[in-house]
Amino acid sequence: MKGKNKTPHYAVRLVVLILIGGFTFFVGLRFFVPEGSKLTGSYDAESLLYIASAPVEYAGSKSCGNTNCHESLFKTWSEGAHGAKEEQSKCETCHGPQGKHPEKDSKLPKVRGDGNVVELCLTCHRKMKARSTTGQPQITPQEHPYPHEGVLICTQCHNPHSPGFNKPVSSSVSSPDTAIDPKAKSTTTDGSSGGESKGASLASSCFSCHGPKGRGGFAPVLAGQPYEALKNKLIKFRSGELKGTMMNPVASKIKDEEIDALAHYFSGIK
Amino acid sequence: MDKRNIFPISADSKVTHELEPRELGTCEKERRKFISQVLGGSLMLMALPTLASTLFKQGMSEAEKQRIKKEYLEKYCPPGYDPFAHQWAYGIDAYKCIGCNQCMTACKLENGLPGHPSINNRWIERYTKLAGDPHVHVDSCTEPANIAVSDPDNFIYRFDDRYAEADVEYSFFVPKMCNHCADPVCTQVCPKGATFQTPDGAVLVDEDRCIGCLYCKQACPYGARYLRPIPARPDGVTRVAGKCTWCWHRITKGQEPACVDICPKKALIFGDLNDPNSDISLWFKEHGRELLVLKGDMGTHPSVKYIGINEEVR
Numbered sequence: 001m002k003g004k005n006k007t008p009h010y011a012v013r014l015v016v017l018i019l020i021g022g023f024t025f026f027v028g029l030r031f032f033v034p035e036g037s038k039l040t041g042s043y044d045a046e047s048l049l050y051i052a053s054a055p056v057e058y059a060g061s062k063s064c065g066n067t068n069c070h071e072s073l074f075k076t077w078s079e080g081a082h083g084a085k086e087e088q089s090k091c092e093t094c095h096g097p098q099g100k101h102p103e104k105d106s107k108l109p110k111v112r113g114d115g116n117v118v119e120l121c122l123t124c125h126r127k128m129k130a131r132s133t134t135g136q137p138q139i140t141p142q143e144h145p146y147p148h149e150g151v152l153i154c155t156q157c158h159n160p161h162s163p164g165f166n167k168p169v170s171s172s173v174s175s176p177d178t179a180i181d182p183k184a185k186s187t188t189t190d191g192s193s194g195g196e197s198k199g200a201s202l203a204s205s206c207f208s209c210h211g212p213k214g215r216g217g218f219a220p221v222l223a224g225q226p227y228e229a230l231k232n233k234l235i236k237f238r239s240g241e242l243k244g245t246m247m248n249p250v251a252s253k254i255k256d257e258e259i260d261a262l263a264h265y266f267s268g269i270k
Numbered sequence: 271m272d273k274r275n276i277f278p279i280s281a282d283s284k285v286t287h288e289l290e291p292r293e294l295g296t297c298e299k300e301r302r303k304f305i306s307q308v309l310g311g312s313l314m315l316m317a318l319p320t321l322a323s324t325l326f327k328q329g330m331s332e333a334e335k336q337r338i339k340k341e342y343l344e345k346y347c348p349p350g351y352d353p354f355a356h357q358w359a360y361g362i363d364a365y366k367c368i369g370c371n372q373c374m375t376a377c378k379l380e381n382g383l384p385g386h387p388s389i390n391n392r393w394i395e396r397y398t399k400l401a402g403d404p405h406v407h408v409d410s411c412t413e414p415a416n417i418a419v420s421d422p423d424n425f426i427y428r429f430d431d432r433y434a435e436a437d438v439e440y441s442f443f444v445p446k447m448c449n450h451c452a453d454p455v456c457t458q459v460c461p462k463g464a465t466f467q468t469p470d471g472a473v474l475v476d477e478d479r480c481i482g483c484l485y486c487k488q489a490c491p492y493g494a495r496y497l498r499p500i501p502a503r504p505d506g507v508t509r510v511a512g513k514c515t516w517c518w519h520r521i522t523k524g525q526e527p528a529c530v531d532i533c534p535k536k537a538l539i540f541g542d543l544n545d546p547n548s549d550i551s552l553w554f555k556e557h558g559r560e561l562l563v564l565k566g567d568m569g570t571h572p573s574v575k576y577i578g579i580n581e582e583v584r
Binding site for chain 2: 035036037039040042043044045046047048049050051052053054055056057058060086087088089090092093096097112114119123124126128129130131132135136
């Protein structure tokens, strides 16, 4: 009877093994469990700091207007159709993320994507069956007065920062049949010589973006730039060597002597 | 012998149907004893955790809880951000959505995702019902026809105008994303504890722990997860589970998620439910009875609520 009650040796071994295993497990926990998991019980709380440390790419429209950099543009935008309503097209909706723009590069922010402005506008303004007809104006490119001869992109008639139909700055808009309106000669003041007057009439189609007389628009200032630089840039835009926001489709239609006249005109303005 | 009698039992053989009563054998006795012991033992085992919890778990006092919370806040939360003070929620107004895919672009650029149209934290679906067609047609940015008019290299995604000539009964856009469920499924199935819910309601992924097994992708009823390529980790993992984080790096700094910030139609609303004057609280109040969630019968209690969708939307 006594021998029957004695615990078999294999059972003793099993119990000892379990005890050793358990001991190593709980001791190991102390060393291998990350500090962050001891608090939460499951996940590593340290990952919170890692996730929160990601860089902010979209800085928000206010950061463009609150600084001294783009105040006038911000004002135009906030009073226009894109910024005045509750449904705002933000700066970065079209220009892409600019969170790193002020520190990293001093270049002017381009529009996002491949620079095709017409397609960028149509992203929201193309008429589609699934889109509710209320809200933003929606067009079918074939029905909208586009493309006129001379009018290649939306921004020639609509200011992207304050859309709505502007009284056409470009003479070619008012008379779509001819790319260059002969009447434009009389509207320009410095039409003294033949070459300059031709340049002036051509240049009027640049004013919608670059501002009257090549100054004060949202596109870079042209007035007073060196003749060679202007000419080279236009040629490069035409050949596609230089990628611009909207200059490539515009420059593709300009002839050599017209480039010469334009460069002459803008370099002559002081 | 009659040749027709093929059965072995002859007509005059006797068959007894009565069983004689007999005593239980040792085998039966042993079995009954065994079953009762197993039952008793398993009952004991079931009672043990409850017993243990009543004995030991009550030992975690209020002071101890406060200490843990304080340590959590001080050591692991971004400076100046208290996740216990917020309860984030998200609203989607499908009436307003125009399917411009700007939110998708913003999300990809904000979170550093590749341009491929299948690798998305969020995407937009188009639901279209044609007249005389019993089926509802759904398409999104991953469809070849839509990729053809998109430019993924430049992060531009568009819908083609395929229903321009068709007789459309109704058609609308529905932005889809991680629903940041109050009772998330993905956190329960994760074998590594790599996905978790923060006290403010966001469901996040620990990039260093995830092994990319995608159990969470299988569990998620909303298809909100995918494999995201990352720079190779020391242990050789190059892809982990990706998901919407509600731009946790932005909301902890007091900003809105990139998609909400960028939406040109104000179709996306984000805010703190603890603040009665936040955008989302007012929006929930305004649309109280119209609010819908996706797959409410899954019991996940999503924090993302919709208006303007119908029962076809899954």
